[in-house]
Structure formats: C-alpha cells, structure tokens
Amino acid sequence: MSESTILANAIKSNAWPFLEAKKILDQIGNVTPAKGYVLFETGYGPSGLPHIGTFAEVARSIMVRQAFSQLSDIPTRIFCFSDDMDGLRKVPSNIPNPEMVVQHLGKPLTSVPDPFGECESYGHYMNSKLRSFLDKFGFEYEFFSSTDCYKSGMFDKMMLKVLEKYDEIMALMLPSFREERRATYSPFMPICPKTGIVLQVSIIKTDLKSATITYQDDIGNYIETPVTKGHCKLQWKPDFGMRWAALQVDYEMYGKDHMPNARLYSEICHILGGTKPVQFFYELFLNEKGEKISKSKGNSITVDEWLQYAPLESMALFMYNNPTRAKRLHFDVIPKNVDEYITFNKKYHAETEQVKRFSNPLHHIHQSNVPVIETFGISFSLLLNLVSVCNPENKSIVWGFISKYNSEATPESVPYLDHLIDFAICYYNDFIKANKSYITPNSKQNIILQEIVVMLSALPIDITAEQVQEKIYDIGNKHGYENLREYFQELYQILLGQTEGPRLGSFIKLFGIKETINLIKQRLHIPKLSIL
Helix, strand or coil: CCHHHHHHHHHHCCCHHHHHHHHHHHHCCCCCCCCCCEEEEEEECCCCCCCHHHHHHHHHHHHHHHHHHHHCCCCEEEEEEECCCCECCCCCCCCCCHHHHHHHCCCEHHHCCCCCCCCCCHHHHHHHHHHHHHHHCCCCCEEEEHHHHHHHCCCHHHHHHHHHCHHHHHHHHHHHCCHHHHCCCCCEEEECCCCCCECCCCEEEEECCCCEEEEECCCCCEEEEECCCCCEEECHHHHHHHHHHHHCCCEEEEEHHHHHHHHHHHHHHHHCCCCCCEEEEECCEECCCCCECCCCCCCCCCHHHHHHHCCHHHHHHHHHCCCCCCEECCCCHHHHHHHHHHHHHHHHHHCCCHHHHHHCHHHHHCCCCCCCCCCCCCCHHHHHHHHHHHCCCCHHHHHHHHHHHCCCCCCCCCHHHHHHHHHHHHHHHHHHHHHCCCCCCCHHHHHHHHHHHHHHHCCCCCCCHHHHHHHHHHHHHHCCCCCHHHHHHHHHHHHCCCCCCCCHHHHHHHHCHHHHHHHHHHHHCCCCCCCC
C-alpha cells in the first residue's frame, strides 16, 4: 500500500488519536514550527507512587503522537515532565518510614529523604518508578525534572518574564480566589534559605532590575531572594502556563480536575508571549467505591499489580477506550479487558480495510505493529472458570483439559495462551477462590440438572459449543424461566460457586462432557441414572 493511500485512510479515521492529531495540524497550519518539531508534553506529580492514571496520560499522549506521525512528516518530541520541586504537603499512607518523611513536610520532593532507602531523595525514587514502568512498555520519551529545569536556569528567562508581567498575572489570578487567599497570594514561591521549605508568602516588593522579590519571614525579617536558578518556583497554575511558553508546547492532555483552570493556564502562557497548546481533557479513574483514585491514598491498582494478573496490553486497552468517560478501576475489570484485547486482535488481522484497522484500538496501542496471537477460541474468562473448577496446583493440569479440547494446542504452539494460564491461576487464587459461594439446588433445580446430565450423556462427540449452549437454553425455557439470565446465574452458583460465568456450551466443550457430568454429580450427589 502506498504512503499516499495510508495517509488518505488515516485522514478518514475517526479514532480519537487521529482526531486529536488533526487538531494539532490545524493549529500549526500544517507547517513545521520554528523550533523544528511539534512538542507533546505530559506531566506527573511525584507526591506518591505512580498509579495507572499516570501511565494512562503518557500512553494516551504517545498514541496521539503516533497518529500525528502518520498524518504528517513533521518531526515530533514528547517530554514527560515531573513536578518534583513541589513541596510535600502530606505523607502518603502507602510508603514505609512515614515518621521520617513527616519531618520534611513542605520541602521540595527532591529535598525529602527517600523512605525506601534506594535513591537520592523521595522525588528521585518516585521519578525512577515512573520511568521504569514507562520503559517497561517501550515508550519513547524525554524525561524532565522540574528541580533540574529551575536550578539549571532553563526557566530563568521565563521567570524574569513572570517578574516583568507580575501585575498582569496577579490581576488574572486574584479573582479566582477567595478573599483570604487573595491577601497572601503570589505566583512566586521562594525556597526558604534556612529551612528549605517551599514558602507561600505575600510578596512585598518585586525588582525587575535586580531580578529579585522581597518577602517577610515568620519572625518579621525582610528577605530578598532571586527568582532565578531555583531560588523560587511558581505556584502550580502559573507554573503550568509558564512551561507551555518556555518549552513551546504544542499538545497537552490533562485530567478533568484541571478543566476549571485551563483558561488560566492558557492566558498565562499568552501573557508570557507563548501560544497555548492544543488541549485534551480526560475523565478520571475511580475506585470500586466511585471515588477518585489518589497517589497519596494508594486507593487504586498500580501498574505492577495489574501486571500480576494480565498482560500489559490489556491495561493499555483499558486506557485507550473512552478517555472522556469516567471509568471504575478495580480488579474486576481485568478479565474483561483481556478478553476485549483478544477480540480486537482477531478483528484487526481479519480486517482488510485500512480505515477500519486505524479505528481498531490495537493499532494505537501497538503503534501500528500489532502482533498475531492465537488462543484457539479460549477466552480469559473461560480459562478462569476452568481453573476455578479444576483448582490446579500447576498449569499442566489446565493444559491437560486444553489438549483434549484441541490436540494442536500446546504451550509451544500457542505461547500467548500459555502466558494467560499463568495469569488466570494467579487471578483465581487471589480473587475468586476465597469468594466462592455455592448454593444447594432446590427440587426444581435438581430436576433441571438431572435433565442436563441426561442431555449431555446423549451428545455426539462432534457437537459444537453453540449447539450445547442451545440445548441448555432449551431446558431453561422448558421449565418456564422468563429471565434466562437468572437461570444461568443459578447454574453458575451451583456448579462454579459464583454468580457470573462463561457461555456454558463453551465451558463444557473445554472442560469435557464426561467431566461436566461428574461435576454435576459431585455438586448434587445425583443417584446414578439408568441411562448412564
């Protein structure tokens, strides 16, 4: 396929990364910016361990960058910026040695000792965790530390510009605060030379000629301090806009909680002589209680936790889907996303139209290089239920069932499926095993299950999973179930000890007809039927 055809198909695509990329091209007039490239920025506040929301912002930004590169040959760069010069406001609940950290509240994150005892500082440790899981996925990015940018003088030009435009910035910011906050607000936060704490104090005097500000300390002394070389940093709202102007950012996405301040970021960028970037807001991830996930509370799934139970690409799919819709992020979503990944993979490689491939999430997750996987029609949910029934100590037991189901399936011929079995066993042991709750069948259910046994005993060997499903379905209809979902839930609870499960036809074909008959007898202690 020619490059011009690929480009035409990309332009037609309505996948959200392409739509965002088109906005960038429109803003720059399809011309390379004077700096020589289009800059994508993504930010991170390392006040606590990075969670999946952090990973999502970077992953999504990279997806847009990739889409942009398919629409244009204009060079691009992506900066991952850590706000590690912010003062530590509170001690997260999920770190060791909190008593040590609490003694350094208010100091820049890169001036707080590392409670894990591994890095130069608290901020350096959190930065290393961020970079390690970005590297794990093979992301290409350039890392920037706020501390390094301020102290190296990289932001000095803009800090002087903020000093020059001090009154204009104050006029913009003050109406956004309550009266008591207005009395003490300043965009500059000096670093106390005695304590090292990031101060939020009133600025008594600004001096552009000497590039200093003057404030009064807690004992009444007047302190004059430079605004350059990291002696001061900016409040987070002016800092946001300042970075856009200093780095000439062309695209940035942020969480919905930033939306009320987006106008301020943009106007500060304009005041400082910059052009506001194309912006995209995403909805926040919520925990199982519907609460916003938080780094300091640790009330979410970490990247490492997700990777204990599922492949990384399943997590990337969760991030890709519906970024402007709030989604609950808890362990129950993992199996669904693994199965959706398998389904999208099959669709991608079966699709011949490039436009439709561009709309497939996997095109953006894998940056156009989508691997071919094979599971012989076995979903992750189906594996979980197989594991739930056979309760294996090792995966060779699971492979025994799979090999009978399909003689071509081996760990060597389907390595992806072999990998999923490891995840399924781990997920079962941690989330399903302890929560099983079987019900004892009543007289009606007992009759139904005996009929299922009789039906299964008479099936030909070559019957399909769909045909088995239809026969089970017919038995439910025969016994007057108006709500067949309720019928299948009862079967799941009796046989699997859970309210949800796979299509029973698929499960029976994988587990085995004789094995299913024995399972029913074990659960019900059904007397041996004459037909058997």
